[in-house]
Amino acid sequence: MILLAAIALLSLLFGAGDVGPGRAWQALSDFDAAAMHDSEAHFVIGELRLPRLGIGLVVGIALGIAGALLQAVTRNPLAEPGLLGVSAGSAFAVTLAILWGADAATLRISVAQLGALGGCLCVLAAARLQGIGNDPVRLILAGAILSGLLHSLSSLILLFDQYTADEIRFWVVGSLAGRDATDLMPLAPSLALAALLTVILARPLAALALGEHVAIGLGHHPRVVRLLVIVVVALLVGGATAIAGPVTFVGLVVPFAARALAGPDIRRTLWFCLPLGPIVVVSADIVSRLVVPPSELPLGVITALIGAPVLIAVVRRRRLPML
Known part of the structure; x- marks a missing residue:
């Protein structure tokens, strides 16, 4: 928590614009006075960086919890919403919604969650197949095929519809830029429901990790637990994708x-x-704000650079003799 507080402070101090750490610190030290003496710093901190930090906190919690739940329910340490096609399903659903004229934030969130639910169901079906669900790498390959198909379909839509391309070109690679704190308000009910279900499912998932027969003996229902976990993952990943794009790894x-x-x-x-x-x-x-000033890299690029070595490390640990 101390580390998180320090990183949150750095997020407010550093950015790609003209407001450097010194001016940002002065604005934070006396925020009300900064409104009169340094209106630019006051605006950047209050209207740009602070909402961006809040969205980053929510997206991080949602994707972290969703990944842990998905790995637990599939018993696969490589299961990740971006790798298994869950985020791609969410992004494809949003692309279709924008193509058909939807632009309201609440509609986008619900559509993204439905798309994530479809991706989750495909993952769950693949995990139950003999030869795929028992092999972490094969499950990832199945997810990669689904993701590739959905990304290809999204790309075709962007090629033939310029308005849709303009709407989601930067969003589709994942970014916190240009988001507003009001984007979080429509997400609050689904996040509250996901949090409640996660608390309820924690104990059954711990029992399920010991085996289905043990979980049944302890009074749990594995099929119901899996379906509820899929619903929670869809709510979390769909909501995070709707406000920040498909952030992988x-x-x-x-x-x-x-x-x-x-x-x-x-x-x-x-x-x-x-x-x-x-x-x-x-x-x-x-x-992402600091590597190519005064421009920014998409957030999804940085998370991919962080996550790729972890993916390789997990694969080598699990299947070293086959590599």
């Missing part, structure tokens, strides 16, 4: 780090995901 890196700190118990892992998710997302967002 966060759902892989965060649970990986959380398990390294907390051990295999899913309940402890979920607690550690709460601060680790925002730490990863906000840190990547800071880097």
Whole structure:
């Protein structure tokens, strides 16, 4: 939590514009006075960086928790919403919605969550197939095929519809730029529902990790638990994708780090995901602002650079003899 607070402060101090750390610190020290003496710094902190930080916190928590839940329900350490096609399904649904004229934030969020639900159901179906669900790498390959198909369909839509392309060109690679705090308001009910379901599902998931027969013996219903987890993942990933675009690898890196700190118990892992998710997302967002000033890199590019080595490390650990 201390590390998260420090990174949040850095997110307010550093950016790609003319307001450097010195001016930003002075504006934060006396925010009301800055409105009169340095209106630019006051505007940048209050209207740009602070809402961006809030969205980064929410997106980090949502993707971190979603990744941990998806890995628990598929029993696959490589399961990640971006790799398995969940985020791609959400992005494809939003692309279709914009093509058909939808632009309201609430509609976009609900459409993104429905698209994520479709991607989750495909993942769950693939995980139940003999030879795929038991092999983490094959499951990732199946997810890559689904993601590639959905991205190709989205690209075709962008080629033939200029308005849709203009609307989502920067959004589709994942970014926190240009977002407003009001974007979070329509997301609040679904996030509250997802949080409640996560608390309820933590104990059944811990039992399910010991095996289906053990979970049934303890009074849980594995099929119901899996379906509810899929609903939670769809709510979290769909909401995060709607406001920040399809940000990949966060759902892989965060649970990986959380398990390294907390051990295999899913309940402890979920607690550690709460601060680790925002730490990863906000840190990547800071880097995206600073590497190519005065422009910015998309957030999805930075998270991919962070997550790719983790993916390779997990694959080598699981299948070293075959590599």
